[in-house]
Amino acid sequence: MRPSERAPDMLRPVTLETGVNRYAEGSCLVSFGHTKVLVTASVDETVPGFLRGRGQGWVTAEYGMLPRATHTRGRREAAEGKQSGRTQEIQRLVGRSMRAVVDLKALGERQITLDCDVVQADGGTRTAAITGAWVALRLATRYLLEEGVIAKDPILDQVAAVSCGIFSGTPVLDLDYEEDSTAEADANFVLTGTGDIVEIQATGEKRGFSQAEFEALFSLARKGIADLCDLQRQAAGG
Amino acid sequence: MRPSERAPDMLRPVTLETGVNRYAEGSCLVSFGHTKVLVTASVDETVPGFLRGRGQGWVTAEYGMLPRATHTRGRREAAEGKQSGRTQEIQRLVGRSMRAVVDLKALGERQITLDCDVVQADGGTRTAAITGAWVALRLATRYLLEEGVIAKDPILDQVAAVSCGIFSGTPVLDLDYEEDSTAEADANFVLTGTGDIVEIQATGEKRGFSQAEFEALFSLARKGIADLCDLQRQAAGG
């Protein structure tokens, strides 16, 4: 029995609220249960130096966590003077995940930055961030299309993510913090709307785990991500 | 005529929503019009080194702004590797303002940190932060009293803040961004519930300004802060 009393293949209540920032070209407050991440998409009419003059755009992400997003207050990274390895790892993952479904040529020489700020954390912040970031990105690119800034839709597919893990020997979907902190293994899956793999990160936390266990996690993830993609389409307005 | 069509002595709609973070000992989402600051109060059972063994507590604040809180995206301070001078100036001000109304002996050897994170900015973020921080602090100290952690209420008075400025030659209350960016002078007032001065920061932005003008601003601030104190009491439950 999961602490949350959810069935093994059950997501937490997921909401994707859009239009939560009046300045951003796209925004989404994504909740997976008590995990809440505020995502904004910001369009910048320049590209990073390494892309200048190449006739293509870029999509990148930054990630942060408010100090009291967690049970006990963490240190503020800006005060520390650097981003942790974990933060950098997550923001690199979010950026790669978005770029996997964007036609960077169609975007033109401009950059979209997805800022993912965790307001409250209860496990699965990186997968929530990816799921919400796609919605914010979808809204920002639609805005660019509607304004006539770009002529061709750069979004090739949806992308969403969920974590799975082996909790007390059972493969379960969408770990919350209590489950995550004692799971034997956990895996983050990032899949497209058509079910292709964008990224898999699977880790044995306390022991190695078998291929059969891995496949059970993968199977849960495919189901969960299909549901998340439905929610994304509803949130982003088709 | 103000761009916002407000009368010179009129605050923006102000709301103080409590209980917005499930982990923090006190929390408040404060809005002054489109300016929104999320404040959490976190209790830590240790004090900074310079106070150890002194039999007194400490109250401090940290301030941050989400990159897209503003019209155009700003750089993330954690990625920059340092907090700007402006950020440090504001968090020092918030901390001083709270300490002015706290009996640090009554708090005992523990620290309360007020994290003030600007989710959306439309002028007056530091004064909104102070006004909301008092509510979060009030809730956290009440929690400590109710839990029996402390025996005596350390809160001596309320404290709230507002900005005023000279806009097109007229003294006005509670500047929004559009007003602030063209004001000839602006002043932040931090007053207690009994009307005493905790802090005044007045600056001539484009020119020096006269003592009479200063007094007009001060008079507007007293009125505005009295209203904010009413709202604080309602939000904090008396």
Place this chain on the structure above:
Amino acid sequence: MRPSERAPDMLRPVTLETGVNRYAEGSCLVSFGHTKVLVTASVDETVPGFLRGRGQGWVTAEYGMLPRATHTRGRREAAEGKQSGRTQEIQRLVGRSMRAVVDLKALGERQITLDCDVVQADGGTRTAAITGAWVALRLATRYLLEEGVIAKDPILDQVAAVSCGIFSGTPVLDLDYEEDSTAEADANFVLTGTGDIVEIQATGEKRGFSQAEFEALFSLARKGIADLCDLQRQAAGG
């Protein structure tokens, strides 16, 4: 009775010695009693990026304190790897104060940097720095006029500063360190030669303070700054 035996409205002996650096376009060693600040004005024929091509100049300031300027040695900020919040707050204040009396268009596309380095500290370093910085700035702009680099005098007015505070219940002018460390409130006033307000920073250190107390401090400051302006004119040669 003040520890210094000064009357409540009496400044410490103030000197403004010019020509103390053979390379700087303007320089001034300002002393308020034992507080000594060395100020140099350096002209740079470029402006910061945000002003390039705007046909106007910029005036900025940097502030530092030698490690043994104080009773006990402080840490060297260059060795620490960052400037403290206090340092940044002060240098921003000095820069704003100077810009309030400079016609930046008349300065042309060049920058003047006022370096304010505290050689010995006994309270009031920021107000001494402002008072001395105006002298160094005045000398540097006169040099530019005499060299024919600029055609129109960019200095619109004088600016000087002093701190006041409530010491043992009495409002007093020009706090030294001993007074400052036990004052109930203190306020820094930056006024122009014509008496307009450039900046007021008033803080209740141990308690809030009343409007009447504030007005007593303001009144002392006006008197003190008038005297400082006389000294500035003598030092800068009319």
Place this chain on the structure above:
Amino acid sequence: MRPSERAPDMLRPVTLETGVNRYAEGSCLVSFGHTKVLVTASVDETVPGFLRGRGQGWVTAEYGMLPRATHTRGRREAAEGKQSGRTQEIQRLVGRSMRAVVDLKALGERQITLDCDVVQADGGTRTAAITGAWVALRLATRYLLEEGVIAKDPILDQVAAVSCGIFSGTPVLDLDYEEDSTAEADANFVLTGTGDIVEIQATGEKRGFSQAEFEALFSLARKGIADLCDLQRQAAGG
């Protein structure tokens, strides 16, 4: 046809040379073709703060790349003043991989640090580092056993790693730089000697990829890692 003319399931020539540092408790120079990583294992008789007094040890890793390890010189991270996100991601991965096969209780309150320094890079530096780090770790723990510092062997299993990818539509084993830079997808597999999963990181570089493709990569990795485990046993002396 692979640029290297290798069959799809063929590793590059792999060597694991031990005893390459006269001070380290264990050391290994691992080569996968032109990729060369120098690994040292250093025993420290203290543990990080969060483990003090817990009666268990710790294994961690640091990763670096000499500036000219690559075709064109990269910047030296020590001169830059920070480690890149990529560096931190890799050193976290190497540390987790080692800890998955170590009985930290048996290690006692001491730490082993695996320094992985890339002397020459031609793709697959992180998987080479893991494969070599296990050898250095094995030698260091044997040294501790032989010296009587610890009584029980803390090594529970082997761990080795390899990258696979889809190159020109074909799943191939052990990507070199030329293959890696144009691969459609790549995946790093970290498996134990008994074939359990320690970590999988799979990424679609240019497109999402299918589950069938993923399984082909996984199958290649199992074969390659079995061979690497044979080489590890030979190098570490059984």
Place this chain on the structure above:
Amino acid sequence: MRPSERAPDMLRPVTLETGVNRYAEGSCLVSFGHTKVLVTASVDETVPGFLRGRGQGWVTAEYGMLPRATHTRGRREAAEGKQSGRTQEIQRLVGRSMRAVVDLKALGERQITLDCDVVQADGGTRTAAITGAWVALRLATRYLLEEGVIAKDPILDQVAAVSCGIFSGTPVLDLDYEEDSTAEADANFVLTGTGDIVEIQATGEKRGFSQAEFEALFSLARKGIADLCDLQRQAAGG
């Protein structure tokens, strides 16, 4: 002919003014012509961690240059966030030079820090700093003796320094900036009062130079340092 019209073996006018800081245990403003360095000696009743409990003291130095000490304004190291290699090299040299003439056991478990801040630079700042630092150190240790803090004089000998160089083919003593910037070779000599070598740093700036040239420089330095030692004794009061 030297630009300064000095004879090859002639020092600039050297002054060593003591008592220039009212808080420091020893202080000296040293001038070599237009080069002026303010040195303070600060006693701290703790030693660095690596010496704790060893029954001996430590002497160290820090070096800085005010931004406008030079012809054109340099960047402030505290604002840059780090000390340059040159700064670190110089402060290490000053510290080593002082320790060479101090009995660290006799000093007891306390540290003396020599802060050397260049107020104006015209060549030879590091040698001026060493020469002045000895005076400040001498005064601080005499203070400790007189206060009864230490019982035995820890100063074993004097130490002073001067630079020499080959200017237009001629070996000359005490280079000023104009000479230094075009010298073919320069050498800094740090010698004790009894003429022993504490440190020699000789560099061919534009070409290698011969042993005979080196010996000519050494000979000039011995003469100059003998004169500096006389001045030190006069300044430090015997």
Place this chain on the structure above:
Amino acid sequence: MRPSERAPDMLRPVTLETGVNRYAEGSCLVSFGHTKVLVTASVDETVPGFLRGRGQGWVTAEYGMLPRATHTRGRREAAEGKQSGRTQEIQRLVGRSMRAVVDLKALGERQITLDCDVVQADGGTRTAAITGAWVALRLATRYLLEEGVIAKDPILDQVAAVSCGIFSGTPVLDLDYEEDSTAEADANFVLTGTGDIVEIQATGEKRGFSQAEFEALFSLARKGIADLCDLQRQAAGG
């Protein structure tokens, strides 16, 4: 008797192995006994900003030490976030030493960076680095000549370095770590192939030392460097 049983004027076994990095334009693994430094020369077709458009090139060096190059593991400078003063001092010395024998005009507007990474340290790493760096530089410039990138050989002379010291009262050549850590004085000599002085750094570690002692060290160095120059010519192929 030296711990190493070498005669006072005997170098450790020195080897200079070239071609150790397949990407660098020149490379050399230099060993002085157990001290091993890997040097690569990298050509970059741009020069630092201060030289742009001056029609000349630049030669610079960077130095690093692998964490376990030493008996006990040191901290990784990239993880520390800064290079130590010692590191900066050494890399500045290596760069100056190379530039002393290079015709920067003949090099054209390009930069050669010598990366000197200490793989194992047993004293004398900086002098080994210089000796090996010349070989890597020689190979890189020959490559530029052979490729027709430059027309004229920019190498004016050889440059090599060795340390000497006073060990148990006896002047000895080429200190190893055990000797270095107890030497009374040590000196690093950098001389050209024709015997001119490029740099001398002599330090009394525990006491000042006499001119006669210095001359004995210098004499040993001249002999040792002559031998090192022979080895350089053999390694670099004449």
